Amino acid sequence: MGLIGQILTLPLAPVRGVGWVVDRVVEAAEQEYYDPEPVERALAALEKELLEGRIDQATFDAREDELLDRLEEIAAYRRGDTAH
16 A cells, blocks of 8 residues: 555554454454364363263263364364354
């Protein structure tokens, strides 16, 4: 953008700045949401609870299915599949 364009759009600078900040916040939130590590830790903790007898097999199976579905969603996102 040339000098004239920059001067003419100067009043919009705060809006562009806010837009940039929003983009960075969304990007950080997506990275955190689509991080598989917490889900993998939850699966390990779930298995430990089953082995220690703190939960029954039905509870384990239901929760495991939820966590595996979540891992599948994360993998699809990382592959670029947008259908959720």
